[in-house]
Amino acid sequence: TADVAPPMKGDVLVHAEGPNQGQVVKASELSDKLVRAYPKGRDSKGNEVIRDKDPTNILAVYKFAPGTLKEPTKLDATIDAQIVAYGDRCMHAGCNVGDDPKGVGQMFCPCHSGQYDATQGCRVTGGPPPAPLPQLPIKQEGDQLVVTGFFLSQPYGFTKEAWEEYIK
Ligand code: FES
Numbered sequence: 001t002a003d004v005a006p007p008m009k010g011d012v013l014v015h016a017e018g019p020n021q022g023q024v025v026k027a028s029e030l031s032d033k034l035v036r037a038y039p040k041g042r043d044s045k046g047n048e049v050i051r052d053k054d055p056t057n058i059l060a061v062y063k064f065a066p067g068t069l070k071e072p073t074k075l076d077a078t079i080d081a082q083i084v085a086y087g088d089r090c091m092h093a094g095c096n097v098g099d100d101p102k103g104v105g106q107m108f109c110p111c112h113s114g115q116y117d118a119t120q121g122c123r124v125t126g127g128p129p130p131a132p133l134p135q136l137p138i139k140q141e142g143d144q145l146v147v148t149g150f151f152l153s154q155p156y157g158f159t160k161e162a163w164e165e166y167i168k
Pocket of ligand 1 (some may be wrong): 111113
């Protein structure tokens with residue numbers, strides 16, 4: 001059903017937690033601290049639905065200062081090479097990955113100490129994760145963040161075949 005469907009082109013990102021849960025994530029309020037978001041789209045009847053019933057749909061969103069985001073981040077799938085979204089399920093065993101206070105854009109997985117660098121395509125910088133967190137392409141419309149395609153690499157919980165079906 002629509003609430004478990006993965007992020008789709010045209011979905012708008014909404015806060016996944018905190019006082020603004022369910023509210024649109026505004027580009028103007030983002031910072032280099034992680035904001036967790038879910039995609040909000042429409043079901044087959046055209047009703048709005050937050051796709052929050054599949055844990056793989058949770059996203060990590062950041063806005064970095066100009067010049068901070070670097071390859072292998074796909075900069076053309078970011079907003080102004082400053083705002084970027086990644087899947088927030090650890091590629092090791094699917095825990096949610098959070099901020100690591102040791103540096104801007106550094107991420108830490110509490111389950112087995114996996115580490116990622118969100119300023120460099122969420123490449124793995126430590127621990128057991130076998131692959132980067134997948135980047136989700138987005139664009140800005142007004143003050144909203146809008147999904148423009150599927151995850152650019154295979155997310156946790158997807159077989160390669162299933163992922164390839166979505167990027168066709
Ligand atoms: Fe993240 Fe194991 S689930 S390091």
